[in-house]
Amino acid sequence: MAATSAIPTAPLQTSGVEPDAARTRRRKSDRRFRTTGDVVVFVVLCLGALTMLLPLAWMLSTSLKTQQNVFLLPPQWIPSPVEWGNYLRIWEAGPLLTGIVNSSIISLTVITIGTITSCFAAYGFSKMKIPGKNAIFLALLGGIMIPFPALMIPTFMLFSKIGWVDTLLPLIVPGLFGNLMMVFFLRQYLMSVPDSLIEAAVIDGARHPQIFGRIVLPLIRPAIAAQVILWFMGTWNDYLGPIIYLNSENVHTLQLVIANFNATYAVQTDYPLIMAASIVSLLPVLGVFLIFQRQIIESIALTGNKG
């Protein structure tokens, strides 16, 4: 199944029409209301959307206030004066830049190498003849059922024994071996690629790394993209892993830096500073989400539909 068909964009009325035509027609009919019911639903949806956005808008608004104006009643929604200085102060108030650098190092290394290993493994599990393949696959399947909290203490001790605690290594190294969810997702995707395609290439004398690069990779590229984005958001937003392994400020990830901002400044009620720092921590993921939201939404719908 292609990722692009995960959310059928055609409404019920046009099912049976070919996808592109259906999409254009939907767009046209989407621009107007047909019944009063539609208008009512639209208004309710707008109120709901407002509820979703209000806390985020408040965060943004607070981040631009002076400390005195934070506690004004009734609250100011549009700050006056606008205190852009908060966004300068945060860089000196805490190791925000260090956090961004550390989070980037972890995410980029893990995802680049982890994606490559996951793709090769998915290819192996779905398309290659390896003795005992299915038994191994089932064992790995058992592996993703073990939640991280159940393993965190022995894993911590393992990394402590080899002296990796308080370095980024415990957060990087396990990921380099691939992401099991990604392996399973890509394997599922590859199962729909006909075996004959690969067999033909084998008969023609292609070696497996070549087959992977020339045939398999281009086929699963959309699936990889979706998984990479989801994985990035997960790694970037991780909190439990970093809080266990990292003590020193110079190795803190962005999430820890933000949380520490809160612990330090909340008691001193410097909310504008905390909110400004939080906004900065949101920006990378929000950026990725807004750019790739189509792929993200589709891949979530696809993953979810399939269980």
Add this chain to the structure above:
Amino acid sequence: MSATTTTPAPASVRLTGQGGTSRHRPGDGRLHRSERIWGRVFIAPPVIGFALFALAPLIFSFYAAFTHWNGLSAPLFSGLTNFRTMATDPQFWQSLWNTLFLMLGIPIGLAISLALALALNRQMPGRAAFRVIYYLPGVSSVAAISILWQWALNGDFGLVNQLLATVGIEGPNWLAEKMWVKPALILMGVWKGIGFSTLLYLAALQSVPRTLLEAAMLDGAGAWRRFRHVTLPMLSPVTFFLVVTGIIGGAQMFAEINIMTPTGGPEFGSATIVWYIWQQGFQNLQLGYATAMSLVLGLMIFLVTAIQFYLNSRNVFTVE
């Protein structure tokens, strides 16, 4: 490895036999061997990673759970002591209860998401924008969102109480009162989570076969009965998936708790099981006890996940 690669003849028959049209070639044995070697190389990393970072810690925790262990000296075997302590530890039961209570957010979130999905399934302007807006909190970082809600739930200046004040209600000091801390966390959880479930419901709604709805209409079923007897049953796999992933995720709730209520909340009212394990293990250095609790938690989550995989096994992850 060599033992399994010394039988080229039957292997090549299998390789070429599947297509039906291929002929037996002299090179097949070599090809097949190369496939096995490359295959092993390809699947090795996740297998090694699994052995090192899941299997080995798991085996060790089966041992550590039966020891008295403070992380500094070697674990000392103590039999079932940890499990006996657990049975009589009020904080363990309280944190388990808190975790279950917070899962009330799951049915609430599902009901709202289903309604949202039904609304978004109509043809109207702004559908794509709504999808993005409702999903926005879901992608935001837990740390930032927790801080935002801690501030929003502030008793004196928080957004929630200010909004309540406009309709004349004086809100409680949410995170500082035992009665209100869990509803407050549920409120935030629902806000953060509905985008995800709405998307899944929307996808499922759009794949309900139109023929079924038409047939029901011809049989004289009204809108409600079509929804109740056609649409709703078609959505049950998604509901099931969301309930199960909700339970798995809910059982592991940690970041929100640790950031918003760093001491486990008023009268331990918001400490979740993972938070308590973390606190016992890494703050109080009761590693043996914490491991015992994490094994219990792991077993519970494993069972829930296994049921889900079992029931979905035909759909997903098919092993031929």
